[in-house]
Amino acid sequence: MSERQNGPLLQVRDLKVYYHVEAGAVKAVDGASFNLRSGKKMGLVGESGSGKSTMALAMMRMIKEPGRIEGGQMILDGIDLVSLSEEQMRQTRLRRLAMIPQGAMNSLNPVMRIDRQLVDGMIDHGITFSRDERDDRIEALLRSVDLDPKVAKMYPHELSGGMKQRVTVAMSIALEPDLVIADEPTSALDVVIQRRVMETINRIQDELGLAVILIGHDMGLMAQSVSRLAVMYAGKMMEVGDTVDMFREPLHPYTQLLIESLPVLDNKGVFSGIPGITPSLLNPPPGCVFHTRCPKAWDLCREEIPEFAEVAPRRWVACHLHTAS
Amino acid sequence: MKLKGFLGYLRRNPALGGGLGVLLFLLLFTTVGRLFIDPDHAYAMSVPINRPPSAEYPFGTDSQGKDLFAGMVVGTGMTLTIGMTAGAIGLGIGALLGFTSGYYGGVFDTIVKFIVDVLLTIPSFLLLLLIATTLADPSALRPMQMALILSIVAWVAPTRTIRSQVLSMKERAFVMMAKLNGMSGMEIILKEMMPNLLPFLAISLAGAVSGAVLGSLGLEALGIGNRREPTLGMMIFWVRYYAAFIRGMWWWILEPVVAIALVFTAFLLISIGLDEMANPRTRRKV
Amino acid sequence: MTRLIPLRYFLHRTLYLVAVLWVAATLNFVLPRLAGRDPILERLTELEASIGGHRGLWVAEAIDSYREWAGLNQPLWGQYVQYLQNMLNMDFGYSFSRNRPVWDVVSYALPWTMGLLGTTTFISFALGTFAGGLSAWRRQDRLLNVSVSLLMALAVIPPFIIGLVLADTLAFRLKLFPIAGMFTPGRFVDLGDIEWWLDVLHHAAVPALALLLGTAGSWAMGMRGMMVTVLGSDFIAFAEAKGVKRLRLILSYAIRNVMLPQTTLLAMSLGSLVSSVTLVEIMFGYPGVGSILESAIRAFDYNLIQGCVFFLILSIGLATFVLDLSYPLLDPRISYRKQT
Numbered sequence: 001m002s003e004r005q006n007g008p009l010l011q012v013r014d015l016k017v018y019y020h021v022e023a024g025a026v027k028a029v030d031g032a033s034f035n036l037r038s039g040k041k042m043g044l045v046g047e048s049g050s051g052k053s054t055m056a057l058a059m060m061r062m063i064k065e066p067g068r069i070e071g072g073q074m075i076l077d078g079i080d081l082v083s084l085s086e087e088q089m090r091q092t093r094l095r096r097l098a099m100i101p102q103g104a105m106n107s108l109n110p111v112m113r114i115d116r117q118l119v120d121g122m123i124d125h126g127i128t129f130s131r132d133e134r135d136d137r138i139e140a141l142l143r144s145v146d147l148d149p150k151v152a153k154m155y156p157h158e159l160s161g162g163m164k165q166r167v168t169v170a171m172s173i174a175l176e177p178d179l180v181i182a183d184e185p186t187s188a189l190d191v192v193i194q195r196r197v198m199e200t201i202n203r204i205q206d207e208l209g210l211a212v213i214l215i216g217h218d219m220g221l222m223a224q225s226v227s228r229l230a231v232m233y234a235g236k237m238m239e240v241g242d243t244v245d246m247f248r249e250p251l252h253p254y255t256q257l258l259i260e261s262l263p264v265l266d267n268k269g270v271f272s273g274i275p276g277i278t279p280s281l282l283n284p285p286p287g288c289v290f291h292t293r294c295p296k297a298w299d300l301c302r303e304e305i306p307e308f309a310e311v312a313p314r315r316w317v318a319c320h321l322h323t324a325s
Numbered sequence: 326m327k328l329k330g331f332l333g334y335l336r337r338n339p340a341l342g343g344g345l346g347v348l349l350f351l352l353l354f355t356t357v358g359r360l361f362i363d364p365d366h367a368y369a370m371s372v373p374i375n376r377p378p379s380a381e382y383p384f385g386t387d388s389q390g391k392d393l394f395a396g397m398v399v400g401t402g403m404t405l406t407i408g409m410t411a412g413a414i415g416l417g418i419g420a421l422l423g424f425t426s427g428y429y430g431g432v433f434d435t436i437v438k439f440i441v442d443v444l445l446t447i448p449s450f451l452l453l454l455l456i457a458t459t460l461a462d463p464s465a466l467r468p469m470q471m472a473l474i475l476s477i478v479a480w481v482a483p484t485r486t487i488r489s490q491v492l493s494m495k496e497r498a499f500v501m502m503a504k505l506n507g508m509s510g511m512e513i514i515l516k517e518m519m520p521n522l523l524p525f526l527a528i529s530l531a532g533a534v535s536g537a538v539l540g541s542l543g544l545e546a547l548g549i550g551n552r553r554e555p556t557l558g559m560m561i562f563w564v565r566y567y568a569a570f571i572r573g574m575w576w577w578i579l580e581p582v583v584a585i586a587l588v589f590t591a592f593l594l595i596s597i598g599l600d601e602m603a604n605p606r607t608r609r610k611v
Numbered sequence: 612m613t614r615l616i617p618l619r620y621f622l623h624r625t626l627y628l629v630a631v632l633w634v635a636a637t638l639n640f641v642l643p644r645l646a647g648r649d650p651i652l653e654r655l656t657e658l659e660a661s662i663g664g665h666r667g668l669w670v671a672e673a674i675d676s677y678r679e680w681a682g683l684n685q686p687l688w689g690q691y692v693q694y695l696q697n698m699l700n701m702d703f704g705y706s707f708s709r710n711r712p713v714w715d716v717v718s719y720a721l722p723w724t725m726g727l728l729g730t731t732t733f734i735s736f737a738l739g740t741f742a743g744g745l746s747a748w749r750r751q752d753r754l755l756n757v758s759v760s761l762l763m764a765l766a767v768i769p770p771f772i773i774g775l776v777l778a779d780t781l782a783f784r785l786k787l788f789p790i791a792g793m794f795t796p797g798r799f800v801d802l803g804d805i806e807w808w809l810d811v812l813h814h815a816a817v818p819a820l821a822l823l824l825g826t827a828g829s830w831a832m833g834m835r836g837m838m839v840t841v842l843g844s845d846f847i848a849f850a851e852a853k854g855v856k857r858l859r860l861i862l863s864y865a866i867r868n869v870m871l872p873q874t875t876l877l878a879m880s881l882g883s884l885v886s887s888v889t890l891v892e893i894m895f896g897y898p899g900v901g902s903i904l905e906s907a908i909r910a911f912d913y914n915l916i917q918g919c920v921f922f923l924i925l926s927i928g929l930a931t932f933v934l935d936l937s938y939p940l941l942d943p944r945i946s947y948r949k950q951t
């Protein structure tokens with residue numbers, strides 16, 4: 001595990017991922033930047049279609065045709081992932097950074113027993129073990145995600161959705177990576193199970209000291225379990241900061257709207273959502289991408305793209321209200 | 326307006342466009358083509374024999390004294406008619422059985438499913454052969470009788486497809502709603518399911534027609550069918566009967582082969598295109 | 612065994628096999644009676660009328676033995692029971708056109724048909740599956756795309772029509788291959804003789820090529836479609852995220868899963884494959900069951916027609932049965948999933 005206290009574990013700089021479709025380039029991630037310190041948990045929120053999954057896949061270097069990483073850097077512990085060869089990247093996956101998939105329902109190979117799926121990734125990273133070691137390792141992994149070791153001999157179709165998601169968690173931590181990216185890990189599960197699986201993920205994160213990027217679209221839910229928040233909109237980073245600060249004083253109008261629209265617990269207010277529609281990623285509006293829906297937009301917002309700047313210590317925002325002087 | 330939208334869709338679905346295009350070409354060939362031929366010349370002893378393609382006989386003539394141009398125009402139409410008739414009957418029966426057994430379930434469904442599965446294992450061509458040789462004088466079958474015989478097996482595949490589609494659709498919300506609103510089973514089938522299953526019905530029809538054409542070709546190539554008529558399968562029969570190879574009559578072989586290839590290409594492309602229409606593969610998951 | 616192949620599943624498939632055979636046998640019995648005729652008796656009577664004298668006597672004898680074989684003096688259900696008993700005893704009656712028991716005629720031809728069918732299906736399935744899978748994996752490869760598309764285009768044409776063209780070009784015009792027979796006339800069957808085998812291959816080459824060209828494309832087409840679907844599935848993405856090696860990703864994850872629908876496709880296609888091989892044989896005069904069938908139709912030898920059809924169905928039934936039994940070995944879900 002990483003003991004580096006100085007400097008972030010992960011630095012994403014000006015990352016750009018475009019999907020080249022017939023009509024042009026869909027700028028799914030367009031110049032996103034953020035840092036993450038080791039052992040910390042960051043939430044990445046944004047409406048559906050804002051580019052969160054694309055960002056996750058880009059960090060795993062698993063963007064598929066017609067998508068491409070157009071530019072930027074992703075520096076994990078001093079190494080730029082963008083510059084790695086395919087084979088180097090393969091070795092980095094699971095060992096340094098791992099992913100918990102979104103749809104656990106279909107994320108396991110239906111024709112292979114759980115134990116084999118648990119160890120094949122390890123074996124391909126050069127781990128060798130005796131039969132007993134292998135079985136012990138599998139048992140320990142399953143127990144660590146609160147699963148019965150008997151699950152090892154089962155096939156995916158014999159497990160419930162929650163159990164499958166736990167299996168994928170176990171797989172992702174098999175080599176104790178520095179960073180785990182979880183893309184809406186529980187969105188396919190029902191609420192009670194969602195909570196329990198999240199508890200397991202949180203506990204493991206504590207035990208292993210993993211850094212986690214938790215992706216979701218529910219800011220309220222997210223706030224309960226992450227110390228830092230990154231807000232995305234239309235492929236761009238709007239605001240990054242500590243969760244507490246961000247709730248106390250949201251700087252970006254978009255963040256403000258997101259927080260205002262959260263249902264308040266006691267009056268059971270209706271979830272109002274934010275008026276307006278998300279802009280096209282093919283032809284993003286000029287200036288700030290959010291100006292079409294922003295209640296505080298002014299002339300400059302329609303013309304000039306705001307810079308993503310550190311306006312207070314460890315507090316970043318892309319908005320002319322705070323950067324134009 | 327509507328036509329324009331349809332043509333625009335065909336551009337995005339080239340398989341369907343291509344398939345319909347080839348089919349349209351074949352249909353025009355057999356209909357408009359009649360303006361350029363003497364239909365009587367499609368039959369034996371109407372023109373000089375064994376002529377290679379020339380200005381007078383653009384497709385050449387065969388050893389029985391048929392003008393092959395006339396023969397191809399009349400014969401392609403006849404084969405398509407046989408196939409489409411049998412296919413349509415097959416689809417009709419298939420839809421009836423598929424909808425009722427899939428929707429109502431129960432013992433009836435179990436029996437239908439069992440029979441369909443057994444019949445799918447038995448090669449339909451052999452079944453046809455058996456039926457054709459026992460039921461009638463094999464060499465004097467009229468085209469419509471041929472179509473009827475072919476329809477005896479043409480319902481099996483459509484029944485299977487439609488039934489499984491109905492089964493999966495039965496669980497969908499709008500069918501449940503209709504049931505709660507007190508619609509009767511028949512109403513639900515006709516008003517709710519049928520419109521949604523149109524592409525699948527069309528796929529089944531395309532499959533049934535090309536299956537029936539294949540069946541007719543196989544039977545006729547063995548001489549089962551009306552030997553007088555110039556259907557595509559019968560041409561194959563006569564090609565072999567007169568050993569057209571040995572005598573170097575390439576045109577006689579090539580023409581029915583090309584027509585047959587076009588017929589099957591048309592129906593295959595149409596069903597690929599319809600399949601794309603029913604479940605677009607390009608639909609992207611986010 | 613029952614651990615690998617669930618007992619219920621096994622019984623279910625066995626029931627199916629029995630049902631298929633029963634339907635095949637019953638059709639043979641019912642169809643002529645539905646048509647209100649006894650084509651065998653009619654034909655024999657016709658023959659008796661046309662040939663007199665010494666040979667006529669033979670036909671009269673044949674009629675008597677047919678009556679006895681079919682139990683014609685019994686009521687209908689008795690005839691049926693006797694018919695099924697005959698089938699069970701592998702007694703398919705007498706082929707008067709060949710002047711031998713049907714069983715003798717068919718059992719001599721069947722290995723040739725099955726050999727041709729088995730070999731070409733194996734090669735075509737392997738080739739088509741491989742090409743289709745590869746073309747899904749490497750979608751940018753021009754040469755690969757062109758050759759797979761070509762195969763697919765050929766698969767549109769029924770194999771016996773392809774056979775017709777090949778017979779014309781390769782056998783008649785270029786004289787590269789013989790046109791008929793399964794080995795050079797006059798040769799003796801000698802399984803230990805390499806030259807005999809080469810001669811057999813030489814004779815089977817063009818029919819086999821016709822079947823190959825006519826079917827490989829459809830395997831490729833199915834494989835490509837399913838491979839694209841599987842490669843886009845969540846479990847492939849997650850396996851990649853686990854950092855498994857590319858070879859493992861292809862073999863244990865992609866191919867392993869694509870083989871399920873591909874095997875189903877194979878099982879479902881057996882029927883049409885048998886139809887194809889029958890017609891191809893006829894086009895080439897390759898003396899398997901197909902050719903016998905053709906000559907039986909020409910001679911109105913209904914016993915022989917029925918025998919050929921029954922044996923072909925029997926072979927397919929068995930092949931389907933074996934494929935079905937192999938399915939649970941490929942797919943652990945089989946005993947859970949409801950059969951559709």
Ligand SMILES: Nc1ncnc2c1ncn2[C@@H]1O[C@H](COP(=O)(O)OP(=O)(O)O)[C@@H](O)[C@H]1O
Pocket residue numbers: 019020021026027028046047048049050051052053054055065066067281609611
């Ligand atoms: N394979 C793809 N081809 C084209 N566009 C894509 C593809 N994948 C995602 N996109 C587009 O990229 C944008 C971001 O998608 P995604 O990263 O999935 O967002 P999120 O996870 O935040 O919902 C969306 O507009 C989506 O339409």
Ligand SMILES: [Mg+2]
Pocket residue numbers: 052053054611
């Ligand atoms: Mg997403």
